[in-house]
Amino acid sequence: MRVLIADDELRLRKVVALHLKKSGLDVIEVSNGRQAIEKAKECKPDVIVLDVMMPEMNGLEALSHIKSDNMLKNIPVIMLSAKATGEDIEKGMALGAACYLTKPFSPKQLLDEINKLGVKL
């Protein structure tokens, strides 16, 4: 299964990617929402993982673009964020996120969510 991760926090992105790769997934990394959209069109991932607070284009803006793009709208998106208020979570879910995990999260929980969404495809 191919997973695209967008997070500007380099150290976290690297260690999450390492966990997912060692778990057998094909992982593509980018550092902002704009790159996520471009890369998603190019690589057609099975699942997209988006951080919320990113430079250039944040995760919620990217999610909104993805869900209004005919080519991308069916790809499930997991929001991964340090923003943990109910309002933030509701915003992400209302825009069409499949689930919303708050940092700090268990990488196993992320892997389980990715696998669940991948199986549904």
Add this chain to the structure above:
Amino acid sequence: MDKTTKDLYSFFSHNIRTFNAEIVTTIECLKVGFIDKDSEEFDTVYEASYLLDLYDSCLSIILDYLDGAKIEKKSEEVDIVRITEEFLESIKGYLTASGLNIVKNFNDEIWYTDSYIFKNIYKIVLYEFIKTASKGISFNIAGAIEIEADEIIGALPDIFKTFQEIFDKIGFKLKFDNKKIVLEYLS
């Protein structure tokens, strides 16, 4: 909640949760055998823990400042080059992973101020600037501290304005734009 408090909460919460996530994820990698404790990847735990402590100390300084605590220029010695070198060493895992080309031009500079406040805020200013830099970054310490990035992605956080105010109280002038930071010692 006023804007400064909201920005403060958002900045520190985001960073502290991120460092915490880095620690949890790396420990999980160790637990399931994806890395071992002598690996470079495991250094993430030390680096994130160091930054967690730094941001926590800085949060306490800023809350004291906003609460009206007396902050003043003291006469404690700070060795600017040593602090800068030590900090860059503390985040060497990040610097390696980022691929940033680092250029250093250091002359010995000993300044006098409140060393605890200076060190904590200066290191966060360095880290936040480094995080926005791509390609390369140059550090010049000679009379003043000048840090310049070849290219920047995003913008520096709003909390830099509060850092500016605190630096002003302890005898420094912090100037910044999206490509350069200058910290002058007002002797």
